[in-house]
Amino acid sequence: MPVDFSGKWVLETNDKFEEYLKVLNVDFATRKIAISLSQTKVVCQDGDKFDFKTLSTFRNYELAFTVDVEFDEHTKGLDNRHVKSLVKWEGDKLVCTQKGEKANRGWKHWIEGNKLYLELTCEDVVCLQVFSRKE
Numbered sequence: 001m002p003v004d005f006s007g008k009w010v011l012e013t014n015d016k017f018e019e020y021l022k023v024l025n026v027d028f029a030t031r032k033i034a035i036s037l038s039q040t041k042v043v044c045q046d047g048d049k050f051d052f053k054t055l056s057t058f059r060n061y062e063l064a065f066t067v068d069v070e071f072d073e074h075t076k077g078l079d080n081r082h083v084k085s086l087v088k089w090e091g092d093k094l095v096c097t098q099k100g101e102k103a104n105r106g107w108k109h110w111i112e113g114n115k116l117y118l119e120l121t122c123e124d125v126v127c128l129q130v131f132s133r134k135e
């Protein structure tokens with residue numbers, strides 16, 4: 001059966017998140033708030049069509065895309081950049097490249113056991129977020 005990311009996931013661990021925010025030039029005050037947040041990921045998957053909602057008490061971020069279709073992404077409320085994004089399957093991993101001002105930027109999602117993993121990369125920084133299923 002193909003992988004299904006759909007569901008509600010709550011952040012459990014967030015390794016190197018502040019380093020990731022720094023490399024994106026997020027200011028000190030915003031970083032301190034951001035690293036203290038609980039994040040919830042709400043994912044709706046319909047085949048190769050995805051809707052990702054990243055929710056917190058401070059800011060929310062929504063991203064909808066289709067695998068293999070490049071799109072313009074504005075990271076509004078995050079680092080507020082414009083990038084060209086493309087998501088592909090690499091086996092059961094969902095791999096996004098975000099072309100723009102910052103080198104080597106992108107993310108990867110996969111599921112292992114009952115956990116959702118998100119690796120966020122920018123330049124030489126790799127942040128690893130691990131989520132568990134909510135309810």
Ligand code: ECB
Binds near residue numbers: 062
């Ligand atoms: C939206 C909750 C976090 C709010 C943090 C506020 C300010 C931080 C500024 C820049 C941070 C850059 C990324 C934040 C990390 C997670 C948010 C979503 C990252 C992302 O692109 O997730 C993908 C894959 O799940 C779907 O958009």
